[in-house]
Amino acid sequence: MAKKAKFYVVWKGKRPGIYESWDDCKAQIEGFKGAQYKSFSTFAEAKKAFNGNYLEYKGKSKGKEELSPEALLKIGDPNYNSIAVDAASSGNPGKMEYQGVDTKTKRVLFKQGPFPEGTNNIGEFLALVHGLAFLKKQKSNRVLYSDSRIAIGWVRKGKCGTKLKKNSKNQALFELVARAEDWLKKNRYTTPIVKWETKAWGEIPADFGRK
Secondary structure (H helix, E strand, O other): OOOOOOEEEEEEOOOOEEEOOHHHHHHHHOOOOOOEEEEEOOHHHHHHHHOOOHHHOOOOOOOOOOOOHHHHHHHOOOOOOEEEEEEEEEEOOEEEEEEEEEOOOOOEEEEEEEEEEEOHHHHHHHHHHHHHHHHHHOOOOOEEEEOOHHHHHHHHHOOOOOOOOOOOOOHHHHHHHHHHHHHHHHOOOOOOEEEOOHHHHOOOOOOOOOO
8 A cells, every 4th residue: 555645834943834755844843942843644734734823733633622722721731841752653563663852852862663563552662661761760850751541551550562463573572572561570660651632732742743
């Protein structure tokens, strides 16, 4: 199946505009404080959005009910004394990678992959454990954000609940999963793991921009 084309709108960046690849979009927002961007499935949607206001599209997900102003006020702003993690996979299963970034600056703090065969949920789980280990090593009091309820649940249970079967192609990934589970078993942590409120705040800063 051919990969679905995407168009990336950059409202605020080095050079605002509409871009046809994530790499081109990333070049405009990487290191740019307060960058505003979002992906769209058609050029017409992207053009309409670019000529509109970023706030009209921030955090909007197709088919999902938007939050009221009252609900947005109740949620408030994210805690920027934090790191955010996310994963991306091309297929399920498919080529997968994950990363952790500084929530405020989007500076990449750690990144793993791509792995030849994995799932987004496995990546989200590994990213969270990597984040916990990273913050514990630094003796940091920062919060850890993830937009995956599933991965957060797996971490709290101390076990990756994937249904993906182990094979020669993903053996290295499963070894990493085993190490992550072992770390959770042997380590205590005080880092708060918090759900990223996508509807209120837009895509998580660690997002790979492939939605």
